[in-house]
Amino acid sequence: PALELWTLSALTNYVRSHCKEHGFDRLESVAASTIWYLLNESEIKPHRIRYYLEKKDEQFEAKAKEVLLLYKKIEWITQLAKKYDDPEEEITLVNQEVFISYDEKPGIQAVENKHKDRNPKPGKGFVRRDYEYIRHGTVSLLAGIDLLTGKVHSIVCESHKSSDFIDFLKMLDKTYPEGLVINIILDNHSAHRSRETMNYLATHPNRFKFTFTPKHASWLNFIESFFGKMARTCLRGLRVRSKEELVNHINRWIMQVNAEPVIYRWKWKLEDIESAFT
Structure with missing residues (x-):
């Protein structure tokens, strides 16, 4: 989708639309709450950005x-x-x-x-x-x-x-x-x-x-x-x-x-x- 960051609804719709081509037919009716649970269990937060500062000075x-x-x-x-x-x-x-x-x-x-x-x-x-x-x-x-x-x-x-x-x-x-x-x-x-x-x-x-x-x-x-x-x-x-x-x-x-x-x-x-x- 044309999003910089995933929303829960966008991710749920994407999984439902593309699950068969990856061999996961059962996910065609997956609930948003299930996806949210799986993300939280692995501490994955695709809706967030955490910034870091690249070290650019060799000295x-x-x-x-x-x-x-x-x-x-x-x-x-x-x-x-x-x-x-x-x-x-x-x-x-x-x-x-x-x-x-x-x-x-x-x-x-x-x-x-x-x-x-x-x-x-x-x-x-x-x-x-x-x-x-x-x-x-x-x-x-x-x-x-x-x-x-x-x-x-x-x-x-x-x-x-x-x-x-x-x-x-x-x-x-x-x-x-x-x-x-x-x-x-x-x-x-x-x-x-x-x-x-x-x-x-x-x-x-x-x-x-x-x-x-x-x-x-x-x-x-x-x-x-x-x-x-x-x-x-x-x-x-x-x-x-x-x-x-x-x-x-x-x-x-x-x-x-x-x-x-x-x-x-x-x-x-x-x-x-x-x-x-x-």
Whole structure:
């Protein structure tokens, strides 16, 4: 049948129609419940799809370990800093190096209602919204979390080209004191490896250190959790009248996040990192 996935009724009809040519005449009148029972007994679910992620990086394990060990280093620094009674000594220890988890969130849509929302009222305790809407284009968020402080650094752009990424690097360079190494965990987007980006890095030797996640494994990057939270809280159901309003909304939300920063805690033991790849 012209179906991507089997339904129980389609499978039952197919069995009834083709059973004789395979020598199973008794199935011509088989009940749908019987087919369902046989499928369940063998845990066969032809009506479902379960996705997997193909490993496309031959150096996956080595690159993944590099990222995980960097997270472990951050945990050690945090734990050591807590042992100091003097706040100045703690600050000095934490501020010897910077760790940024970075990525882009492109295609954030500026969508406006064509008709006004209707507010909740007794008997209808939910917002009612018309299906029609107006598109005003999209913007891209470039963001990085300081993994020691929880602060989010961000810029919102029309695109996420090499020049936009360089603008983000320039912002980091101005934010942190000279002489500190800024470690950045990021994926393999072309803008991160472009000639334009490499030329900028050459003008700031030993300032930035990139640690790339394996190809097709951006889920190893902490910033993805932040983007998930953003989608659920900042962007879900959002309606704006322009891209400018969308940009202001995103920036205001990030300001609120930074008012109460969340420091991501790494819980794996060192031996767990090794066993994860065995």
